[in-house]
Amino acid sequence: MNIPRLPSSVTLVAVTKTFPADAIIEAFALGVRYFGENYVEEFEKKYANIPQEIKDNATFHMIGHVQSRKAGDVVRLFHWVDSVDSVKLARKLSDAAVRQGRSLSILLEVNVAGEATKFGFDPQTLQQSVDEIIKLPNLRVEGLMVMPPQVENPEENREVFKNAKQLLDELSSRLAGRHLSMGTSQDYRVAIEEGSTMVRLGEAIFGPRQLPK
Ligand SMILES: *Cc1c(COP(=O)(O)O)cnc(C)c1O
Numbered sequence: 112m113n114i115p116r117l118p119s120s121v122t123l124v125a126v127t128k129t130f131p132a133d134a135i136i137e138a139f140a141l142g143v144r145y146f147g148e149n150y151v152e153e154f155e156k157k158y159a160n161i162p163q164e165i166k167d168n169a170t171f172h173m174i175g176h177v178q179s180r181k182a183g184d185v186v187r188l189f190h191w192v193d194s195v196d197s198v199k200l201a202r203k204l205s206d207a208a209v210r211q212g213r214s215l216s217i218l219l220e221v222n223v224a225g226e227a228t229k230f231g232f233d234p235q236t237l238q239q240s241v242d243e244i245i246k247l248p249n250l251r252v253e254g255l256m257v258m259p260p261q262v263e264n265p266e267e268n269r270e271v272f273k274n275a276k277q278l279l280d281e282l283s284s285r286l287a288g289r290h291l292s293m294g295t296s297q298d299y300r301v302a303i304e305e306g307s308t309m310v311r312l313g314e315a316i317f318g319p320r321q322l323p324k
Pocket residue numbers: 126128149174175258295296297311312313314315324
């Protein structure tokens with residue numbers, strides 16, 4: 112059963128990794144307010160070239176793997192971390208947020224398909240991790256994030272998206288939000304049909320990236 116989705120129920124996060132600050136400036140002018148970046152150093156350089164008006168009105172999401180030692184930089188530069196993949200990282204982010212007097216929204220990245228090469232919580236032990244993370248100060252756990260396998264046909268990931276939605280529904284009473292970040296350029300249509308509230312689109316908006324990833 113596919114329930115029709117209202118456009119306002121899905122947030123577009125424009126993924127600007129490898130693209131210059133101008134990509135953010137142009138997209139902002141067209142109405143985009145949410146941006147995703149994967150690499151702290153890359154974004155830090157770009158940030159210097161982003162006008163203050165955009166910094167004041169846009170929301171920046173970290174969507175790539177974060178090393179714990181970068182927690183301070185991440186809290187300084189980003190409003191959300193969508194890729195929290197361990198209790199240890201959550202603790203470091205919480206500590207940094209307390210030190211900086213900021214509050215940070217986070218999503219817990221879940222390795223729904225159980226891929227050995229992927230970061231993310233194991234769905235089996237997610238509950239326990241949530242118990243620990245929701246107690247940490249200055250963090251708001253807004254929901255879950257999923258990065259499914261690379262596939263030829265997006266239909267192959269429908270099951271992964273369904274499972275992610277089910278996990279969210281099981282946990283949602285304990286979380287601060289009900290967000291489910293899933294869907295990239297290759298599979299966002301299927302992800303939205305299965306309950307995504309946040310899609311992360313790069314190439315569908317900005318065209319092919321020169322560098323891999
Ligand atoms: C690069 C990236 C995206 C965007 O991928 P596109 O194929 O350009 O839409 C989304 N999510 C994550 C975690 C990414 O690293």
